[in-house]
Amino acid sequence: MAYEKRDLTGTLFKNDKREKDSHPHATGSCVIDGVEYWVSAWTKDGQKGKFQSLAFKRKEERREEIKNGYADDDQGQQPADFDQIPF
Structure with missing residues (x-):
């Protein structure tokens, strides 16, 4: 039986190519409202x-970036305002 992508589900795999602290610990993909996304995950230490x-x-x-030739410039980087998220 082939793997079927279902809405509001995804998978993450350990990132064996991680070279810098800014690179994600795990990467994968998911489907949200019928749209496919790449997922990057970082394991962090917090107060709890x-x-x-x-x-x-x-x-x-991502496909557009690859087509335009600049996909690797920001791979694995968090958005600049990442730490401003209020949770």
């Missing part, structure tokens, strides 16, 4: 212990 911090990027945007 370890937690996972996630970032999502539409797969279509």
